[in-house]
Amino acid sequence: LSKPIKNICCIGAGYVGGPTCSIIAYKCPHIQVNVVDLSQERINAWNSPNIPIYEPGLNEIVQKCIGKNLHFTTKVEECIEKADIIFISVNTPTKTYGVGLGRAPDLTYVESAARTISKVAKTSKIIVEKSTVPVKAAESITNMLKSNHQPNVEFQVLSNPEFLAEGTAINDLLKPDRILIGGDNNEKGKWAIGQLSSVYENWVEKSLIITTNTWSSELSKLAANAMLAQRISSVNSISAICEASGADIEHVSRAIGFDTRIGNKFLQASVGFGGSCFQKDINNLIYLCENLNLKEVAEYWHQVLVINDYQKKRFVDKIVKCLFNTLNNKKITLLGFAFKKNTGDTRESAAIQICKYFLDEGALITVLDPKVEYEQMILELSNPQLNLPIEMVKRKVQLCSTDVIEACKGSHALVVCTEWDIFKTYDYKGIYEIMQKPAHIFDGRLILDHEQLISIGFHVEAVGKKL
Numbered sequence: 001l002s003k004p005i006k007n008i009c010c011i012g013a014g015y016v017g018g019p020t021c022s023i024i025a026y027k028c029p030h031i032q033v034n035v036v037d038l039s040q041e042r043i044n045a046w047n048s049p050n051i052p053i054y055e056p057g058l059n060e061i062v063q064k065c066i067g068k069n070l071h072f073t074t075k076v077e078e079c080i081e082k083a084d085i086i087f088i089s090v091n092t093p094t095k096t097y098g099v100g101l102g103r104a105p106d107l108t109y110v111e112s113a114a115r116t117i118s119k120v121a122k123t124s125k126i127i128v129e130k131s132t133v134p135v136k137a138a139e140s141i142t143n144m145l146k147s148n149h150q151p152n153v154e155f156q157v158l159s160n161p162e163f164l165a166e167g168t169a170i171n172d173l174l175k176p177d178r179i180l181i182g183g184d185n186n187e188k189g190k191w192a193i194g195q196l197s198s199v200y201e202n203w204v205e206k207s208l209i210i211t212t213n214t215w216s217s218e219l220s221k222l223a224a225n226a227m228l229a230q231r232i233s234s235v236n237s238i239s240a241i242c243e244a245s246g247a248d249i250e251h252v253s254r255a256i257g258f259d260t261r262i263g264n265k266f267l268q269a270s271v272g273f274g275g276s277c278f279q280k281d282i283n284n285l286i287y288l289c290e291n292l293n294l295k296e297v298a299e300y301w302h303q304v305l306v307i308n309d310y311q312k313k314r315f316v317d318k319i320v321k322c323l324f325n326t327l328n329n330k331k332i333t334l335l336g337f338a339f340k341k342n343t344g345d346t347r348e349s350a351a352i353q354i355c356k357y358f359l360d361e362g363a364l365i366t367v368l369d370p371k372v373e374y375e376q377m378i379l380e381l382s383n384p385q386l387n388l389p390i391e392m393v394k395r396k397v398q399l400c401s402t403d404v405i406e407a408c409k410g411s412h413a414l415v416v417c418t419e420w421d422i423f424k425t426y427d428y429k430g431i432y433e434i435m436q437k438p439a440h441i442f443d444g445r446l447i448l449d450h451e452q453l454i455s456i457g458f459h460v461e462a463v464g465k466k467l
């Protein structure tokens with residue numbers, strides 16, 4: 001029998017758990033929502049005026065609900081016990097060890113969440129897999145829960161992948177294209193799907209809540225991210241043809257986007273996609289294909305990643321060539337370090353690899369980004385895979401949050417890596433005056449007025465066009 005959901009616990013107070021649960025609390029004042037995390041620091045930040053994530057509109061919603069029906073806490077066990085529904089929103093990074101190294105998702109955190117649930121729960125629960133996981137993870141979670149549970153306790157595991165994009169998370173959550181729920185195709189599974197659906201029905205039209213079996217739901221999430229990333233690699237591959245042939249990628253994107261079957265979104269040529277998920281989820285898909293012995297399919301998706309790396313390398317090669325084949329001791333100003341605008345998130349940002357190439361060439365880098373923290377930037381550049389000595393990084397890379405003059409003074413080149421709107425508003429005439437000559441601008445995001453920059457005197461290069 002269906003019963004009203006009164007209490008939700010979300011394990012993981014990150015980019016997904018925090019915003020998703022804030023919206024549930026905001027739209028469902030009759031539900032108590034507890035977001036739990038092992039990190040005391042992260043929980044303290046959620047409970048402070050400086051919430052740990054920069055996401056337009058999020059802070060206002062958190063402040064409306066916090067202390068009423070939205071709570072951030074490290075009391076994991078207590079909140080699990082009280083909950084009717086438990087969301088698992090923990091991180092699922094790519095494995096950096098053992099079997100599936102560099103490909104398979106690391107399910108350590110999902111497993112630890114599942115083990116805690118089975119140890120603590122004294123009443124039956126609906127468990128919702130919100131993290132992006134491999135196909136059949138729900139089955140593994142069910143088995144984990146079954147082998148450890150207390151007597152008379154039952155678990156129904158659902159897949160309910162999250163499709164929000166950072167920077168637009170609030171709008172994506174308030175007006176989702178769809179909500180996808182996968183569950184067992186039996187009485188109990190259908191009942192659990194109905195229970196979770198009833199939560200979303202508080203603000204999402206029923207026709208947009210689609211249901212399927214768990215495997216299809218899990219695979220749909222990987223497929224959606226793979227196809228979005230593939231679109232960017234497709235457009236970036238065409239951008240290489242444009243630069244070599246004299247065609248203009250903006251005109252080409254516009255022309256193909258008018259075809260309603262193709263659509264005009266996600267056709268923006270760039271320095272390559274970043275973010276914590278596209279690469280990870282494609283690797284997850286490739287790993288699945290390899291395990292299923294689908295070599296050609298694995299190779300097909302691998303190419304999306306190959307083109308993404310190629311795009312970054314191509315961009316840097318062009319910069320080095322324009323700067324007379326050496327960056328040694330030259331100051332380069334990076335406009336943006338976040339993986340996209342309207343977020344402070346730097347995970348897998350294209351800027352990281354671009355900095356690595358610049359540092360290998362001996363450049364001095366000043367980064368201008370309104371939301372990225374210095375420690376975060378240094379942490380990214382200290383990743384052992386980049387093989388950059390940390391002392392050298394600290395000596396050669398600086399961050400200026402908003403001081404444009406300081407960031408551009410004496411610089412040989414400005415390199416646009418993130419499409420922040422504020423970069424369009426700068427006084428480029430004034431900037432030109434304080435730069436080394438010839439003064440170069442490399443627009444990796446196609447956001448600047450190239451004609452105007454050329455008339456000021458800049459040497460301008462942009463992705464996907466000959467200027």
Ligand code: NAD
Nearest residue numbers: 012013014015016037038090091092109112113131132162
């Ligand atoms: P995140 O790293 O920001 O947050 C995960 C949180 O889980 C961390 O704060 C961590 O401390 C906590 N955690 C880990 N194990 C725990 C445990 N056993 N108990 C309690 N807390 C625990 O990650 P994220 O960006 O929110 O991503 C979470 C999942 O959602 C991933 O699978 C990701 O692929 C998926 N996803 C992310 C986005 C996005 O925009 N970031 C969008 C859709 C889906």
Ligand code: UGA
Nearest residue numbers: 162163164165166232266267268270273274275277339340
């Ligand atoms: C992406 C998906 O859009 C979400 O639906 C999904 O939920 C999420 O991944 C996830 O699973 O984590 P996100 O990575 O936050 O969201 O941001 P996107 O807007 O998809 O941008 C990803 C990267 O692609 C960024 O670096 C962006 O600048 C780049 N991009 C995007 C382009 O280079 N060109 C485009 O046309 C669009």
